[in-house]
Amino acid sequence: MSNYKKNSISLVGAVGLGTGVMISAGIFALLGQVAELSGTWFPLIFFIGSIVTAFSAYSYIKLSQQYPSAGGIGMFLVKEYGKGTISASASLMMAFSMIINQSLVARTFGTYTLQLFEGEQPKWLVPLLGVVLVVVAFLINISGNSFIQTFTSGASLIKIIGLVVFAVAGIWVADFALAPAEPGSNPPDPTFISYIASVALTILAFKGFTTITNSGAEITKPKKNVGRAITLSILISLVVYVLLASAVSSNLSITRIIEAKDYALAEAARPAFGDYGLWLTVILAIIATVTGIIASVFAVSRMLAMLTNMKLIPHSHFGMPGSIQKHTLVYTVALAMILTIAFDLSRIASMGAILYLIMDMMIHWGVFKNLRITVKANPVIVLSAFVLDGIVLVAFIWIKLKTDLLVVAVSVIFIILIFIGERFFLKNETQST
Template sequence: MTESYKKNSITLPGAVAMGTGVMIGAGIFALTGQIAELAGPLFPLSFVVGAIVTAFSAYTYIKISNAYPSAGGIAMILEKAYGPTTVAAGASLLMALSMVINESLVARTFGTYTLRAFGGDPDSILVPALGVGLIVFAYLVNASGTRSVGLVSIVMALLKVSGIALFGVSALWASGLSFEATGGDAGTTGFVASIALSILAFKGFTTITNSGAEITDPHRNVGRAIILSISICVVIYLLVAFAVGSNLPLDRIVAAKDYALAEAAQPALGQTGFYLTVALALVATASGLIASVFAVSRMLAMLTDMKMVPHSHFGMPGTIKNHTLVYTVVVAGFLTVFFDLSRIASLGAFFYLAMDIIIHLGVFRHLRQEISAQSWVLLTAVVLDAVVLIAFATMKWQSDPLIVILGLVGMALVFLFVGIFLARNPVNDDDHDHDRH
């Protein structure tokens, strides 16, 4: 497997750019309105609490990634915690699926904002068509090599972080620093449920974990990149949340939840600001998708190398990494066509939070002494994830029970699938004792 990866091919700035690229791509443009719909006027605070919950989760990933940086980071964490078992393989696939779901979320957001620039219908068939086009573009960039991904990620991250920060400051200034998104009360359950989407807005930091073996000085820089990317994003998220809330009443934010930033830019900055915000959305979603495709294809390749999931070439030439790249974009394209933004985000939250709980429990039970992790931090991460997951599932059961059923059935099928595969193809020690460091 080592021949498929290039050590030291991703610098610390490149790793930070990849993490922020995935987070900002989905977190700001796709989720701000959905979070406001659940949290009500307290939606900026939801980002703060989401960052706190993410910080507890990130502790686990940083501790183990600093000790064992890997090109398939999360799959490696689960394998070390549980061995080559159904739990490890199933949870790894949940993470991979949550990342692919995130890609379809970002792709549809790209389509939605593109149509807004031309006054098109956000419910048009062109939305998924444009999203699939972006996925194909992300595939071509990734197929061209690791250094292309790193360079594109850095350039686009600089553009969108500076541009979005400028949007936030300008919109706040134009509003006279007043907060218009008042009224309504989502209640405690609604606010806690909104944190699930806020966490989803930060989960892009795992992109860095999944690229650990290719980052320069990974034992130090993986953790640094995670901390820096989360810190940058929480500042950007808060700035933009207050900017949106200062220019639109809550009902308009909810009504325009799939393109809330573009809607907020028009009263604050005029038509020019509207088009600049759309342009930023296109840059942000494109870079986020490129970075996410890069990471998830490597994670699937790691699982294949561990012989914990089946693999078929389907007649394709090239390495396993090339094949998993194709699988990633095909599944992302399918979801982009058949699911709307709200359901995509919900599925991603269910899968990610379930996987996150499994990781923290595994590290607590089997690895905490080996990596010198604090037990209370690991257990706090489990409790916080569980509370948020239960609240989110409760809210979704009331408003869209089908997505809760799809989430539960999807998770059950994932574990059943890998359980049957591993029962028929047991993994020997030699099969998963490969170079992960």
């Protein structure tokens, strides 16, 4: 475990990691998808998503205070359910949801970068640029914790300031008229269920706070600073999300936001600020996606390394030199590249939301059933988080069953394969020992 450097990540560095993951694809790629499900009042959905996330964060903060660990969620699940199929499978679901998020960020990077060029560009350029970003994230991650937290913290501060300035300027151009977006021609007609389902995507935009828990053993004074970092990251992201959503809502109709859903923020810059605004938005998107994927790769590789050391997941060196952490880093970026090439933004986001919400519910149930006394958690808050996640998940799956059955089918099959694979692996592992 010598690769985990105690006290190597400060409170500011931890907040930088959290906001680095959150304020990336969270606003640039998901804003249009949220508008598609919720219509004219979509900025409010981000606020509702933050409330659901706050309930969820409570469990993670309580667990982090009791069990600060570089394994983060993997360690939490072991404490809740023991070393078995449930904890191993849920841990892998979390890891895969984070890798899925990396591919979401990567494709967002490609989509926004192409906005700098006039005319329609070949579609294959989006995944190609995304793969390039994943490679860059890999190279930066092998440089060590100190550089990562310095880079992500500095870049996160730049992008947050830039995005807030952009949002305020966009609202100013609209004469501070914070009214719902104009519907446009043939706007969607959201139902109550679609409103609830849209919250699932905003939760995906906030889930980057879990990156902080995966670095618990490396954060200074983890019992205090993990909770502080999570709270600050969520609050900072909420302010940025609501401001940006309001700016887009003030400058584009719902129909136009949906048409340009993969690059809605860049599209909103065109009428408000012209070419200069477009360039600024794309530059901020590039900074946001770069920091997001670097921080996410950092967290996932360490989580997988911890699970490997705990003998909860299979591992092969494939002839590679170096530590297990370096190997899991390679596996992480390789899978992220495959997903970046194989799926579009909407499907990537949907799969990530389904996997994350199921895993999140397992975390809350484990706290409520097995650890609420140990970690001194309020059972009402924990159970509320479980129920809220369940309501949002059911609504989201219901909408996707009607609009994109393939996403639900692939997600269900993937989850079943994870459980079967872990059951088989752990059974053999037990017999061999």
